[in-house]
Amino acid sequence: MIKEITLPDLGEGIDGAEVSEIPVSPGDTVSPDDTILVLESDKASMEIPSEVSGTISEILISSGDEVITGQLLLKIEVADGPEKGEQIKEEVVTPEPQPKDDPAETQKTAPQLETQPSSNKGVFASPGVRRLSRELGINLDSINGSGPKGRITKDDLHAYIKLQMVMSSGPLPRVKKEIDFSTWGNVEVEKLTRVNKITGERLQQAWQEIPHVTQYGDADITELENLRKNLKDDGAKKGVKVTFLPLLMKAVALVLKEMPKFNSSLDHTGQNLIIKSYYHIGIAVDTPTGLTVPVVKDVDKKGILDLSKELMDVSEKARGNKLNPDDMSGGTFTISSLGGIGGTNFSPIVNPPEVAIMGVSKSEWKPVYDQKTKEFTARYIMPFSISYDHRVVDGAYAAAFSERFSQVLNDIKIFKE
């Protein structure tokens, strides 16, 4: 027996509505209270429930159609219908129209519609929640409802949106409003380079995603400076410039071996730490087109002169825009040195997927009090900082890293080995 479903009188002076969703298809079986149609009018959003058990045999309207009271919408072949010959009483319960303006209000005024399954996939949600989800472009299938029978509530939608915002890795929307800066004086417009843009996005993403903490420290590099002078002379004979950086890279690699969490990455799930047994140090290089970070591989296995040579080569390549992707990948820890320029201290931004970065500032001669001799002596002091991902590294571990790094620089035996 075929039961014809027509649009009932929606009341409240509504004589037509738009079909916003048809959650059933021909061949689907439906039970009483299953939603077979979702309509929207100027004033209300409403679900049309099935009154019978049966199989959808024909759908006569499409999503987006305007339908009017009394119009034939679809046909259901009734499963356990009355005996042949008995007339089926045409009866469609008039759904309670729900105000469009306030989905929260919708839930309050029409609770009887909230627990109806919204589709053949078993999603339970009120029309208000459905409409809100459509407006926001959210697929209700991806939300676990917290209401009775797993019904999706407005709070579930809000919680889902919040989660998406937290997880979002995209850049923040830029301020769209144009400001005419020339109102207040002369200006020049300079286009950002490709490197500026890529670096800017990566830095912004890292700053937003990683809970940063920066630990500051000082290292006494008086002896190291003497050693460097000797190495510098050796290097000069071979055409290699020895700066502090290769010595710092070597010291960092040693401490990373001792404190492996600093040489790790969180995996894509954020549930596991990948601890690496290779020590590839990225070096921030300032170039005319922007900041790049070439990576010097296997720092622990190379001598100071080799590292100096490699550093010269990669910084030259970087400044000539000649780095290839391989030169910039695989880093496990980054050093950003402003020591050749100046400044006292700075907080570098972690370079993901790494979990820590060192910032090095310009060394200065300072009077340091010696407890043993009870005298002040002039020492060459290098300020440095370590910014780290607090999800991976704790403050105590970072302070220990800082202390150990200072010790290693002070004890120059390791550079002679």
Ligand code: CAO
């Ligand atoms: N204290 C004192 N002197 C230092 C020093 C320090 N911490 N670091 C470097 N110097 C000295 C060097 O030893 C060198 O002195 P000599 O000429 O007497 O040998 C001089 O300063 C110049 O060094 P350099 O900067 O040319 O070489 P480097 O190896 O220290 O650095 C490089 C190489 C490529 C890292 C650097 O040129 C560079 O680009 N730095 C900028 C990095 C940057 O922009 N970071 C910021 C990122 S966040 O925006």
